[in-house]
Structures are given as C-alpha cells and as structure tokens.
Amino acid sequence: MTGLDWHAWHSAYGSPDSELTRRLRTVTAHITSALDEAPPGPLRVVSVCAGEGRDILGALAGHPRRSDVSARLVELDPRNTEAAREAAAALGLSGVEVVTGDASLTDAYLDAVPAHLVLMVGVFGNISPADIERTTGFLGHLCAPGGLVVWTRNRKDPDLFPRVCGWLEERGFERVRISEPGVRQGVGVHRRTGAPGRLPSGERMFTFIGYDVLNAR
Numbered sequence: 001m002t003g004l005d006w007h008a009w010h011s012a013y014g015s016p017d018s019e020l021t022r023r024l025r026t027v028t029a030h031i032t033s034a035l036d037e038a039p040p041g042p043l044r045v046v047s048v049c050a051g052e053g054r055d056i057l058g059a060l061a062g063h064p065r066r067s068d069v070s071a072r073l074v075e076l077d078p079r080n081t082e083a084a085r086e087a088a089a090a091l092g093l094s095g096v097e098v099v100t101g102d103a104s105l106t107d108a109y110l111d112a113v114p115a116h117l118v119l120m121v122g123v124f125g126n127i128s129p130a131d132i133e134r135t136t137g138f139l140g141h142l143c144a145p146g147g148l149v150v151w152t153r154n155r156k157d158p159d160l161f162p163r164v165c166g167w168l169e170e171r172g173f174e175r176v177r178i179s180e181p182g183v184r185q186g187v188g189v190h191r192r193t194g195a196p197g198r199l200p201s202g203e204r205m206f207t208f209i210g211y212d213v214l215n216a217r
C-alpha cells in the first residue's frame with residue numbers, strides 16, 4: 001500500500017508553476033463555473049479523498065453561492081482534515097463539513113448525496129484501472145441528474161484518460177469539457193444525464209493503492 005506522506009504531498013502547491021498547482025487552478029475554475037451555472041437553491045457537494053480541500057475552498061471563498069453550499073469533504077489523513085477545517089473556518093464557510101475517514105466507502109456519503117457536484121480529484125491516478133471503472137459506476141449514484149463530476153487522471157503511459165471518459169459515457173454521463181491531451185495532469189468534467197441512482201450502503205468503491213505503488217508494478 002502507498003508509502004507516501006500525503007500531508008507533505010501538498011507542498012507541491014507551494015510552487016506556482018508545478019503541475020499540481022496548474023491542475024488545482026483548472027479544477028478550481030471548473031468548480032467556479034459549476035457554481036455559476038448551478039440551479040437556484042441549496043447545492044450539495046462531495047469531495048472524495050479531499051486532501052486539504054484547496055479546490056472547493058478556493059472556489060467557494062468569494063463565490064456568491066457560498067452560503068447555498070453544503071459540502072462534505074472526506075479525507076483519511078487527519079493532518080489534511082485539520083488544515084481543511086481551519087481553512088474553511090477562516091473563510092467562514094459553515095456549510096463545509098470535513099470528515100476524517102475512508103473515502104472509498106459508500107457509507108461516507110449516504111446522507112450527503114445525490115450531490116450537484118462530485119469531486120474526484122487526485123483519485124484515479126492512485127487506484128487500479130478495474131477500480132476506476134468500478135468507481136465510475138458509483139458516480140451515477142453519488143451525482144444528481146444534471147449534476148457534474150470534476151475528475152482528474154494523469155496522461156502518463158498507459159494513458160487511461162480516454163478510457164475514463166468512455167467508462168463515464170457508457171454509464172450515463174456526457175462530456176462537458178476535458179483538458180488538451182498535452183496537459184499531463186488531465187482534468188475532465190462530465191454531466192449526469194442518466195436516471196437518478198440510489199447509493200448502496202456497505203460497499204467499497206475502490207482501494208487507494210497510491211501512484212508510488214502503482215508505478216512500481
């Protein structure tokens with residue numbers, strides 16, 4: 001299993017030109033657009049393996065819909081959840097709930113979905129291809145009809161980015177926008193067009209292996 005320090009991993013955000021910082025800017029812009037275009041009324045957001053929550057917190061910080069949003073961020077490392085809680089409190093985002101727990105379990109989301117916006121950022125590069133495909137099936141239950149999934153996947157060989165698009169599009173999602181093939185940290189946005197789903201309890205969607213272990217295979 002992953003031997004990486006997932007708190008230290010966030011230090012790459014300290015560099016304005018790192019691939020991760022560029023990915024964060026793209027993801028934050030997509031979240032902002034999703035909030036701009038969201039229907040009026042309460043909005044649910046869930047973030048799977050949220051880290052320090054920089055994307056959703058950055059988008060909500062100055063957004064006019066910030067008080068409409070109830071967000072559940074699920075992250076395993078307590079140092080990251082502490083950072084996310086502190087950042088949310090500093091921004092006065094009382095609708096942001098940060099849970100220290102296993103984001104791979106459907107039980108983490110049962111009372112928080114269907115969500116208008118599902119963030120799957122930094123996950124698909126850390127789990128097996130079979131688990132990516134399996135997770136795209138659960139996304140149909142996490143995401144409300146008309147809602148959006150913002151997801152990422154690196155473009156390293158083997159480049160699974162096109163297959164992730166295909167798996168989503170076979171499972172009731174339509175492509176909204178995807179990053180150019182030359183962008184190494186690919187970002188996609190897909191809209192739920194399929195029927196509403198009911199998230200099953202007691203299921204594990206994926207095993208978080210870590211890119212360090214996956215790359216060594």
Ligand SMILES: C[S@@+](CC[C@H](N)C(=O)[O-])C[C@H]1O[C@@H](n2cnc3c(N)ncnc32)[C@H](O)[C@@H]1O
Pocket residue numbers: 006007009048049050051052053054055074075076077080101102103104121122123208
């Ligand atoms: C690649 S980072 C992405 C963090 C964040 N989404 C971002 O893009 O900044 C992956 C995160 O998943 C967390 N993680 C690993 N396994 C997890 C699990 N089973 N449940 C919840 N979080 C997990 C790690 O601690 C790490 O913060």
